[in-house]
Amino acid sequence: MLLLEFQSFLLDGLLNTLFLSSVMIAGGTFFAVIFAAGLSAQSGWLRRPVYALVECLRDIPLMVTVLMVYFVLPHAGLSFNPFWSSALSVSVWGGANGAHIIRAGLLSVPSGQREAALSSGLRGWKGLFLVIVPQAMPVILPPYVSLVTSLTQASSLGAVLGVNELLRSAQILIEQTTIARGGSPAYLVYGSILVVYFALCWSISALGAKLERHFAKPYQRTNGKTGLARPTVVLQISTT
Amino acid sequence: MDFAYILEALPDLMTGLKTTLIVSFLAIFLSCLIGLVGAVLRKSGIKPLQYAVTAYVEFIRGTPYLVQIFFIFYGLPSLGLRFSIFWSGVIALTAWASAFQIENFRAGLAAVGSGMHDASASLGLKRWQHSIFIILPLATRAALPSAMNTIVATVKNSAYLQAIGLVELTFVAVDRIAYDFRAIEMFASICVIYLICVFTISGLGYMVERRLSRPFGGR
Numbered sequence: 207m208l209l210l211e212f213q214s215f216l217l218d219g220l221l222n223t224l225f226l227s228s229v230m231i232a233g234g235t236f237f238a239v240i241f242a243a244g245l246s247a248q249s250g251w252l253r254r255p256v257y258a259l260v261e262c263l264r265d266i267p268l269m270v271t272v273l274m275v276y277f278v279l280p281h282a283g284l285s286f287n288p289f290w291s292s293a294l295s296v297s298v299w300g301g302a303n304g305a306h307i308i309r310a311g312l313l314s315v316p317s318g319q320r321e322a323a324l325s326s327g328l329r330g331w332k333g334l335f336l337v338i339v340p341q342a343m344p345v346i347l348p349p350y351v352s353l354v355t356s357l358t359q360a361s362s363l364g365a366v367l368g369v370n371e372l373l374r375s376a377q378i379l380i381e382q383t384t385i386a387r388g389g390s391p392a393y394l395v396y397g398s399i400l401v402v403y404f405a406l407c408w409s410i411s412a413l414g415a416k417l418e419r420h421f422a423k424p425y426q427r428t429n430g431k432t433g434l435a436r437p438t439v440v441l442q443i444s445t446t
Numbered sequence: 447m448d449f450a451y452i453l454e455a456l457p458d459l460m461t462g463l464k465t466t467l468i469v470s471f472l473a474i475f476l477s478c479l480i481g482l483v484g485a486v487l488r489k490s491g492i493k494p495l496q497y498a499v500t501a502y503v504e505f506i507r508g509t510p511y512l513v514q515i516f517f518i519f520y521g522l523p524s525l526g527l528r529f530s531i532f533w534s535g536v537i538a539l540t541a542w543a544s545a546f547q548i549e550n551f552r553a554g555l556a557a558v559g560s561g562m563h564d565a566s567a568s569l570g571l572k573r574w575q576h577s578i579f580i581i582l583p584l585a586t587r588a589a590l591p592s593a594m595n596t597i598v599a600t601v602k603n604s605a606y607l608q609a610i611g612l613v614e615l616t617f618v619a620v621d622r623i624a625y626d627f628r629a630i631e632m633f634a635s636i637c638v639i640y641l642i643c644v645f646t647i648s649g650l651g652y653m654v655e656r657r658l659s660r661p662f663g664g665r
């Protein structure tokens with residue numbers, strides 16, 4: 207069978223996909239935190255440009271952003287190879303979407319909590335990470351997990367620039383076998399990598415659900431009496 | 447920035463924009479139709495149909511859109527289904543958007559309270575009258591904000607179709623860059639064009655939303 211014959215070739219592609227999506231998830235989180243900080247800035251001179259940038263990134267097709275970073279940045283003297291170029295563009299896009307998730311999550315924590323943290327002597331970063339963030343997590347996580355699966359799926363955009371990830375490997379395999387043996391195995395190869403991507407995203411969702419349960423614990427041991435009221439904010443993440 | 451060059455390229459870009467809009471509108475229309483039917487099927491109580499619709503939604507949402515496009519354009523011909531680039535694009539975009547529209551309409555249907563059923567039964571409305579005159583308007587109104595989101599995303603995602611060579615807006619820009627190397631001008635123009643499209647559609651959606659919420663004392 208064709209797939210088994212070229213399994214090491216496809217496995218290389220899968221490994222590259224895993225590496226690329228990890229970079230995109232890490233980069234996306236990095237930009238999300240920065241943009242979220244910018245969006246919550248006191249000074250309008252900082253907040254408004256960040257807001258405009260985030261809105262533009264969310265409204266321009268991801269495909270255009272990926273191509274734009276690849277073609278336009280070299281004009282500014284910044285040349286990246288296809289791998290880092292696609293990693294950068296998808297990270298920035300993920301950051302723009304993640305920023306709104308993080309900001310809404312932090313805003314969902316009642317202001318009394320912030321004040322309580324201050325009065326207990328937990329100032330600045332300490333109050334943020336020990337008091338606010340753990341309570342924001344149940345709101346942040348569900349949309350954030352779906353953003354992470356979107357980022358994993360977006361790693362296939364690397365194929366457009368020629369990064370050797372799973373989709374590109376599949377393309378090469380199909381081209382070569384069509385030339386060498388005649389008859390295109392496209393439906394078989396693309397069908398199989400669809401299944402691989404599905405398994406990948408499914409595992410991420412499962413992991414995310416586990417994490418969600420962990421952070422939801424304090425809200426579950428209620429008997430309707432002692433537990434904390436669970437914050438609810440409905441968030442909508444742009445779908446790609 | 448060379449504005450004379452943009453002006454010179456504008457007719458080409460407009461041709462691309464026309465294709466983008468035609469493909470998007472076809473996909474939006476079909477996906478809303480499929481979304482509505484799928485959402486109803488998911489509530490139909492017929493187990494195999496429900497599972498099939500759920501599996502379809504989960505699979506589309508769990509796989510990269512780009513791979514779906516390639517599967518439809520390159521994979522289906524060897525199974526005996528051959529479509530032109532244009533129709534492959536429409537099918538791929540519709541298949542993707544339908545999954546999200548099914549979810550949107552399902553949430554919309556779920557938002558209609560069961561009290562409505564009792565109310566229309568007490569007024570002597572038939573089942574079909576109840577579905578079309580009571581449930582449909584209410585569910586559409588509830589589903590509209592998220593459906594508009596998906597509609598905007600459908601227009602944006604038509605850009606992916608340049609990967610199979612559909613001559614739409616992004617393809618035209620990249621094609622011209624290959625000849626003239628004017629990357630900054632081309633990307634600036636298509637970004638502006640996409641932003642105008644997105645804002646126009648969001649604005650229209652907002653107007654429809656306001657119009658529909660009028661009976662409920664909305665602003």
